[in-house]
Amino acid sequence: MAVQPNQQFNMDNATQQSFVRFFKNLPEKPSSTIRFFNRTEYYTLHGSDALFAAKEIYKSTAGCKMLGAEPYKTEGLILSKSNFENFVRDLLLVKQYRVEVFVNQGSGKNQDWILEYKGSPGNLVQFEDILFSNNDVAVSTSVMAVKLGGEAKNRIVGVSCVDSVERLISVCEFADDDLFSNLEALVISLGPKECLIIQGDGSQEFQTLKQLMERSNIMVTLRKKSDFSTDSIVQDMNTLLNFRKGQQRNAQTLVEMNLKVAMAGTSAIIKYLELTSDEGNFNQFKVKQLEQSRFVRLDAAAVRALSIEPRGDLPSGTSTGAPNSILNLLDRCRTPQGHRLISQWIRQPLRDIALIKERHDIVETLVKDNELRSSLMEDHLRRVPDLQQLAKKLAKKKVTLQDCCRIYFCVSHLPVLTEQLCNAKYGAAMKAMIVDPLRELISDMDKYQQMIEQTIDLEAAEKGDYMVKPEFNNDLQELKLKMNDLEEEIQGLINKVATDLSLEAGKVLKLESNQQFGYYFRITLKEEKSIRNKKGYTTIDSNKSGVRFTNQKLTSLNEDFISVRDQYLEEQKSVISEIINIAAGYTGPVHSIGSVTAQLDVLTAFALASANAPRAYVRPEMCSSDVGELNLIQARHPCLELQEGVDFIANDVSFKRDECTFHIITGPNMGGKSTYIRTTGVVALLAHIGCFVPCDSAKISILDCILARVGADDSQTKGLSTFMTEMIETAAILRTATSNSLVIIDELGRGTSTYEGCGIAWSIADHLATELKPYCLFATHFHEITRLAEDVPTVKNLQVTAVVGDNKLTLLYRVKPGVCDQSFGIHVAKMANFPDHVVEAAEKKLIELEDCQKITFEGSDDPAARRKIIKAGDELIAIFAAKCKALDPSLTKPEIENKIQLYKEEILSHNNPYINALLSSP
Template identity: 35%
Template sequence: MSSTRPELKFSDVSEERNFYKKYIALPKKLLKTIRLVDKGEYYTVIGSDAVFVADSVYHTQSVLKNCQLDPITAKNFDEPAKYVTVSLQVLATLLKLCLLDLGYKVEIYDKSWKLTKSASPGNIEQVNELMNLNIDSSIVIASLKVQWNSQDGNCVIGISFIDTTAYKVGMLDIVDNEVYSNLESFLIQLGVKECLVQDLTLNPNSNTEVQKVINVIDRCGCVVTLLKNSEFSEKDVELDLTKLLGNDLALSLPQKYSKLSMGACNALISYLQLLSEQDQVGKYELVEHKLKEFMKLDASAIKALNLFPQGPQNPFGGNNLAVSGFTSGGNSGKITSLFQLLNHCRTNAGVRLLNEWLKQPLTNIDQITKRHDLVDYLIDQIELRQMLTTDFLPMIPDIRRLTKKLNKRGGLEDVLKIYQFSKKIPEIVQIFNSFLEDEGPVESVKELVRSTWLAPLSQHVEPLSKFEEMVETTVDLDAYEENNEFMIKIEFNEELAKIRGNLDALREEIHTIHLDSAEDLGFDPDKKLKLENHHLHGWCMRLTRNDAKELRKHKKYIELSTVKAGIFFSTKQLKSIANETNILQKEYDKQQAALVREIISITLTYTPVFEKLSLVLAHLDVISSFAHTSSYAPIPYIRPKLHPMNSERRTHLVSSRHPVLEMQDDISFISNDVTLESGKGDFLIITGPNMGGKSTYIRQVGVISLMAQIGCFVPCEEAEIAIVDAILCRVGAGDSQLKGVSTFMVEILETASILKNASKNSLIIVDELGRGTSTYDGFGLAWAIAEHIAGKIGCFALFATHFHELTELSEKLPNVKNMHVVAHIEKDTNEQKHDDEDITLLYKVEPGISDQSFGIHVAEVVQFPEKIVKMAKRKANELDDLKTSNENLKKAKLSLQEVNEGNIRLKALLEQWIRRVKEEGLDTPSNISEEASQHKIQELLRAIANESENENDNYLKYIKTLLL
């Protein structure tokens, strides 16, 4: 990357010194803000920002250079006196990194240190073009004004949110509890990137609460911006909104919305400086957002269910960005998230919609059923789907991006893209019509297809034909098709036609001069003597430097300049014609520009129509993407049968799979059944060895429910799913024992939030609760929470735990069921292969309690004599002071590879044992007592195990502690 680094230029040292002098005089910047200076062709970054850019973009500090400072400035320069330059290309990467991945703010200054552009994670409008990216998710910024009610511990939060990319503004109030779980759901459902909060941190009464709000915002991967309390006044906001919305509707808003949310809105409008940007005024639309219409998801659920690709700095995957151009569907690399799995979208608007749907699963059964009907229809109509995804959808441009560009500095090229889009609509209408004539699908589904896609598309065909007519009469479509030129039709404008005529005549004269000169100088006009339109000289001729000797023999030729490629020259006459051409061309462009502006402004009046169409097509795109994923999965997905909320609470999945895990090349996925049934078995405790597949099993249930509720089919053989109003996850701190107390606190807080949020219609997923703390505290916590959920809330819950003692809860509460992970042998169906090549795997989840000693399961599956297995079990039971056994299991910490390889070794060892037992006749003892025989058998095992023990064989050591 360093090769593309431009050189920092100043006209002299004093200019350079002055530049830095002004730099240190700037007001102090906020934390996590990067300042850049626009030097025209490139940018420069100074001081600690330069070090940051060197480290995070160039990955080397060798790119840093020293700033030339005068002695006084040097004294006051309290950062490294370094700078680094950034090309336009690198700038795009830097901006993306700062704004979208790291949550930094960016300020761009001009050479005289005037602030020209600023951007923050929730507002990238001013730098959007510099980033040159297709934004695949909406960029929402929110603002909160909280009113705490000290009596009941609840609070009311007035929220306003704005999506500057889609010109949407909304307001709502939410009542929240002391853990702000509703705020969390809101931030997640809308994927809020930045949140404005009143700065009450100095107020001792509200400081702790503000801090809690900040923590929740942080947890959702969203940036907090603190603003003065006075910014949140609701005064005059309706007037500002009237301007923004372009109608008087806003004047009645104070009756509809609370003072709190209006105050929040005021802060937002002034922070984004929306009214100072002329192109924003009148563009906005007031939208509603109701928390209840969608499933609640908490921050842990987004991660635990792998909804988006997760990077080290970007827990929510943030924007799934594709560098300008067509979005490849995001499936080029390894699939690590549901988003990547489901994203076969062909349009950018489709990708954005999918992003939104993943964060907003539906809860209304009728709405979900409609999506399932449509997916079903497109799965059936393969031919239609293929036509749409190969011939039509890829041709659909990003309307939102195009109209924005047209608004700023678009050209005929963009108008033509929209024209082509418009031409596609009647074609799509036509194919739908022809496919709907088919006998196949039932009438109700056909009706749904008509009302969802066909009707909204055909409704706009007529108005669009006027737009098309306008383009066809004004734009030279032939010139575009033949030469990719964007020109106004000359017959459309007399003045233009006249200039064009003159230009063509001059062009003729130029050609004649070229040919005459070629003859005069004796060079071939096609090969040696070139005619060129030079950027400085205009029309002129060129000869190589070798051939130029000939020129000097003729006086009439005037040399213009010499470069490596040769000598540019002209004649008096050619110079004058070139001049004239230049003037005429400028006039032509000017005339054309005025007309282009007119065409653009007419085109822009159609924006609402284009946007509606684009949304319908985005919907079609996502549904067809679901149909594609569902039919091309390793085992096709199936349509789930749904139970509405508050009715039969039963989820029954037969042979269910984790959709993301089953796509991994190195995994042969073992499917599992799941049954959750209100009152009978709605709380499942899953125990089993490390790496046994517990987490996968419980998360799989969450992912499948979510998939069903966004409208997709599910990876099961059969599925009955009770719609849930929330998926709440508590996923263990894993190996973060080091964090000690704080981890325990985090666990308590997050779990408290779950308990507050869950209703009897929710799904709770808890993995390794209490692992980050001492066994005693952890177990106490896990037990209390489990008991509360199973006994009081009564929703679906899946608990994966190492606390074996938790399984005793099932004795207390009838709705608690124990499940455990067992070893499972994949029988090799290939007869020719030797029996030894069977692979032993874990991952099968079955009812009951895990007896911990999975070695014994292996013994069972190698068809070991029952008697011996029983004996070994008794032995294990002797050891079965649950705690020690549990501790052993934890200490063993075997990796999956160790377990699988170990099982193969164990199998060989046990087979050897059986052979020797048989050889020595111990299996049918005739002259010794059964007890003596068992003793001998055990001795034999000990001997064999000792013989084969390898110092590094952790697995065998572990098994021995259980068996011997």
């Protein structure tokens, strides 16, 4: 819990009334925008913002004070600078709010407040000093812009995405449907924090686009249409782009500039982030065209169904400590850039088999070499700071000597890292992806290291004191000599004080220093009595570590020392400026080192998760799409198997094109159907991102999509019912799936009538199985759908098993071939301790509703034979009914009765057991 600040509102009644009047007249804002007021020594919030902040920071509104008087009266809350910085960091990076900070340009009584700076999840430029100065931020902060082009029937979606940390502008254009299914997949792949769209006119297209972003947890920022103008885009791109050697320095020649609709979005982002107003952005960015075909497509339902990322409303792990998402499971990264990259890789599973195998090769090396894996995690990677953020600060020339030293110490250690990698038995993948790039970059940084060694006092830097070497010029040398003399004289005081106080120097009595006080003496609390009321000694403060004190001589020498040190720091400023100017030229190599170490960090995290699982993961055999196989032996769900007290039951999954592509899974609730289909999706995802998989063995053909329809959550915030959500997600699957896709569907058809739901589920299953032919796992309670296996050879029935005994239901979680011939719903109700009379009523009603299904006849004990007999009987009954309906109404009653009797005898002549049983039942 944050400590309540001691500051008080330094305003008289008239000033309070004047401020509150100004505050009440500010333009209206959304609740997701928080306004701060900078009062130099502290910050304040007011009204609903004050109440919100008090609850978030102090867990109580007790710290809020009322300012002003009726009719101008509002709540106020004071935040210290540290609380302000922590709260802003949480608002922008976690809660994804907007922040505005106002400053008063007038005197204290004049309310001349103006907006000093503002920020949002995708626009952190003005808050970078707060967010990144002493903190490594592991989240990505990219911003996207979407513009629609073309006519309604030939709609083109233009997308631009700018990552200010990676210094990358990504653009693409594509056709899309009314629900923007392709855009949704792209949004999932890129994972932006904020999206700019043109202020809408209330059209359905605008509303659909806005809802898509909001349900993907992306902040929507509405911008004027003029912001999307491309009038100055060529000039802006010429300013921002880092052209390669030999490349014509004219953005107009780039193929990406031909994407007019997408570049309009780029123009809007450049204006929004004010990129061209900061020289640190000049010649720093790259532009590339997004190739969606490079990655396995994920829909939003698949992201939720497979728990790829943690949900915002849930903690990162369960109460037992097990991870509740794939990202939580895998992210053991040691570097901020590693954390960002692993989040990106999980959203961008690869379709290039060569790149996947390259990652698998490195993971295999690290899984087999325990010593290398351990040293990377516990030593080498811990030494790597956020080089991508430092590169950004370098480009803007906002680095400090400390930043320069952090880069130096990291680069100095890289040869040790590469040497250990070389000593390991790595293959061509590690060499090409990690070792060779690092060696080249170390060479590129050679002159940087020389400069740092020649200019900065590295011994002092290792102690946390960042200063230029005194040998750099005569003035610094002279000041350093004075500092040394004063320090020597100060050191000599300890023996005199020790004698005076009868204490042992260096053990009981110590001489220490820090940036706040300079030099001081310290003794333990136990020895405090030795200076109590002692003439000539002054206590500075007292805490658990002891009592800090000084005397007149030390105070005088300390003041002289601080004065000389300040002169030294002032004198070295010009030298530091020169160092930073030279260091800025190494922005590219520093950023590249960050990128390479991020890849090594992520692959090491994959190896750690694979090796440390309850049962070690295995390397999957990846095949081309043409092979058409997806076979998993003893597949396990990687998150569930980590839960305490869980002995996970593994199961096999087998798909083969033209032989078995569609599994219909039946069985009781809680029997493991959902876990089984989710496990398959998770294993396929892990294989495609380059990780090992939780199986005994796995053979997986490259997929183009992982699509899902799982769960029955109402989307009330989107104005969609359960059934409508099902239909929208399923429609997207039917438009997208191919024979190389993995589709998982769970309990389709709920939310409408039983027969209608069954009919819809049947038609969808039939279309997937006979037309699209993806690898599909279809879990259902509509047992009628299992008959599809009789008509379509590639459809197979699976069931999750359960045993009923002593009126108890035992779930086995084992998947085996066949159809589950009963529902077990009433057994589950009993397990949930339903009242006995409710269970009895349910059983009675079940018998009534399933009267014909309860009929027994010859062959009815075999589910497959029973279905065939009933099907044949239904067809005979339909023929009988059709003949009766076609009778001539002019016939007399006896003639009609005779005809019907003939039809009946004709039907009975088939001797169908089902019809015989129906006629003989009471």
